[in-house]
Amino acid sequence: MAYSDKVLDHYDNPRNVGSLDKTSSEVGTGIVGAPECGDVMKLQIQVEGDTIVDAKFKTFGCGSAIASSSLATEWIKGKKVDEAMAISNTEIVEELSLPPVKIHCSVLAEDAIKAAVADFKQKQAGQEGA
Amino acid sequence: MNLPIYFDYQATTPVDQRVLDVMLPYFTSAYGNAASRSHAFGWKAEEAVDTSREQIASILNASSKEVVFTSGSTEAINLAMKGVGEMYGAKGKHIITCLSEHKAVLDTAKHMEKAGFEVTYLVPDANGAVTAQQIADAIREDTILVSIMWANNEVGTVNPIREIGAVCRERGVLFFTDGTQAVGKIPVDVEADNIDLLCFSGHKLYGPKGVGALYVRRRKPRVRLVAQMDGGGHERGMRSGTLNVPGIVGLGAACAVAEQDLEKDMAHSIAMRERFEKRIFEALDHVAINGDEHSRLPGCSNLSFAYVEGESLIMGFKDLAVSSGSACTSASLEPSHVLQSMGVGDELAHSSIRFGFGRLTTPEEIDFAAEQVITAVKKLRELSPLYEMVQEGIDLSTIAWTGH
Numbered sequence: 001m002a003y004s005d006k007v008l009d010h011y012d013n014p015r016n017v018g019s020l021d022k023t024s025s026e027v028g029t030g031i032v033g034a035p036e037c038g039d040v041m042k043l044q045i046q047v048e049g050d051t052i053v054d055a056k057f058k059t060f061g062c063g064s065a066i067a068s069s070s071l072a073t074e075w076i077k078g079k080k081v082d083e084a085m086a087i088s089n090t091e092i093v094e095e096l097s098l099p100p101v102k103i104h105c106s107v108l109a110e111d112a113i114k115a116a117v118a119d120f121k122q123k124q125a126g127q128e129g130a
Numbered sequence: 131m132n133l134p135i136y137f138d139y140q141a142t143t144p145v146d147q148r149v150l151d152v153m154l155p156y157f158t159s160a161y162g163n164a165a166s167r168s169h170a171f172g173w174k175a176e177e178a179v180d181t182s183r184e185q186i187a188s189i190l191n192a193s194s195k196e197v198v199f200t201s202g203s204t205e206a207i208n209l210a211m212k213g214v215g216e217m218y219g220a221k222g223k224h225i226i227t228c229l230s231e232h233k234a235v236l237d238t239a240k241h242m243e244k245a246g247f248e249v250t251y252l253v254p255d256a257n258g259a260v261t262a263q264q265i266a267d268a269i270r271e272d273t274i275l276v277s278i279m280w281a282n283n284e285v286g287t288v289n290p291i292r293e294i295g296a297v298c299r300e301r302g303v304l305f306f307t308d309g310t311q312a313v314g315k316i317p318v319d320v321e322a323d324n325i326d327l328l329c330f331s332g333h334k335l336y337g338p339k340g341v342g343a344l345y346v347r348r349r350k351p352r353v354r355l356v357a358q359m360d361g362g363g364h365e366r367g368m369r370s371g372t373l374n375v376p377g378i379v380g381l382g383a384a385c386a387v388a389e390q391d392l393e394k395d396m397a398h399s400i401a402m403r404e405r406f407e408k409r410i411f412e413a414l415d416h417v418a419i420n421g422d423e424h425s426r427l428p429g430c431s432n433l434s435f436a437y438v439e440g441e442s443l444i445m446g447f448k449d450l451a452v453s454s455g456s457a458c459t460s461a462s463l464e465p466s467h468v469l470q471s472m473g474v475g476d477e478l479a480h481s482s483i484r485f486g487f488g489r490l491t492t493p494e495e496i497d498f499a500a501e502q503v504i505t506a507v508k509k510l511r512e513l514s515p516l517y518e519m520v521q522e523g524i525d526l527s528t529i530a531w532t533g534h
Contacts, residue, residue, distance in 0.1 A: 003445070011442070011445055014513060017513055032532050035477035035480070036477050037476075038480040039439065040515055040516060041515070058513055058515040059515065060438065060513075060516045061439050062439055062445075066442055111532075
């Protein structure tokens with residue numbers, strides 16, 4: 001299978017690899033996928049006010065999964081939380097020229113953003129309640 | 131060292147120069163039809179086919195009259211299984227095979243199920259092997275055929291063929307073995323190993339693609355087959371169609387070279403595999419060998435690199451031609467049925483790579499490959515949330531994953 005140049009670039013030079021402190025109240029962590037399906041993405045956001053000031057990822061999966069999550073962190077950094085929630089998988093498919101068989105990778109990246117935001121919001125709600 | 135480097139010898143092999151040299155005249159000057167009895171062109175072609183038959187018989191310890199030429203193993207498998215089924219179907223409708231067989235066997239068995247046969251699919255052990263006891267336990271009154279591969283194409287596990295053959299012989303059941311990965315790679319002897327039918331392909335043993343053979347035992351017992359193609363009645367009525375003379379010449383020459391060099395080839399492949407695995411295991415943790423470490427094809431090393439996914443690994447060593455048990459590299463999006471049948475979890479199946487070594491593999495290539503693999507695995511583990519969790523002491527089986 002031939003990969004697009006953008007997928008190869010993200011694979012060779014993944015952006016924002018790493019981990020944030022998952023116990024911090026400013027950090028939201030999303031883990032989606034399953035090892036037996038061949039892909040797991042962990043995407044984390046650090047939020048100040050309503051702006052995502054930092055994002056990190058780690059991905060177990062094919063090149064397209066790595067590229068999708070790498071691209072996702074790049075896109076959400078600096079965005080408002082609500083703007084990040086508006087990112088759809090089709091934009092990732094388009095940007096990376098993913099073939100139909102790899103569309104699930106982009107869906108997983110979208111899910112990872114949403115899961116990270118949901119985790120962050122849950123933490124915030126928990127704090128307000130306390 | 132030329133890049134990319136070929137490490138996929140279980141998929142196919144290059145044609146040996148010694149084989150090609152023998153084949154070439156049969157394309158352009160000695161191009162007769164082996165069935166033409168009225169002129170020298172035909173005689174020369176027939177003579178070449180006869181020589182090939184002798185060479186094949188020699189490597190199998192068979193008689194040349196027991197060799198039927200086909201287009202390759204898939205056709206030979208279809209001919210053996212369906213041919214036996216149709217010939218002996220009145221005697222019984224039960225067939226025994228194994229879940230780790232090649233798709234050519236499994237799909238043929240499925241086809242026969244639709245035609246009224248009953249098939250027992252044995253589950254191999256964790257190393258991918260079937261035991262003679264399993265066969266003995268599965269044979270019934272109405273069993274007419276046992277089909278068990280000699281060596282597995284994905285993990286290289288070599289089955290106890292001689293013992294399985296002995297059980298079949300004792301119980302009066304025909305024994306067919308898919309020898310595609312075995313012939314020319316390890317010793318094969320249809321007499322000592324109690325085999326009634328055996329197939330193999332030219333391109334797996336440094337011969338050409340598009341040609342293979344089926345060994346059909348002629349005495350004790352005499353095996354009869356119903357032909358699967360109608361036509362001129364070539365190959366003693368078992369396989370019609372004009373003989374592929376250059377291919378057949380190549381197949382015979384490949385067998386002659388393989389028989390002569392068998393010990394040397396085996397020693398070389400084992401040395402290459404050991405050199406490779408030593409380097410990998412010295413540098414990386416969480417690597418597992420798939421298959422039977424002690425009863426394995428010399429040139430096959432199927433490894434699972436836990437916590438990294440196979441397709442992304444292959445991207446990491448672009449200069450190495452290998453294949454993966456990962457779903458992502460296959461058209462079906464299913465992980466390897468062989469690894470699944472052995473009880474290797476889907477998670478590790480996604481992390482498996484098959485490295486194949488052969489006649490042309492050099493130590494320099496092995497060192498280069500090991501280095502590339504080690505670098506890629508380390509890089510991808512840095513990227514892997516699973517590896518991170520394991521480092522933190524989290525048991526991955528306790529996590530509620532969101533499968534899709």
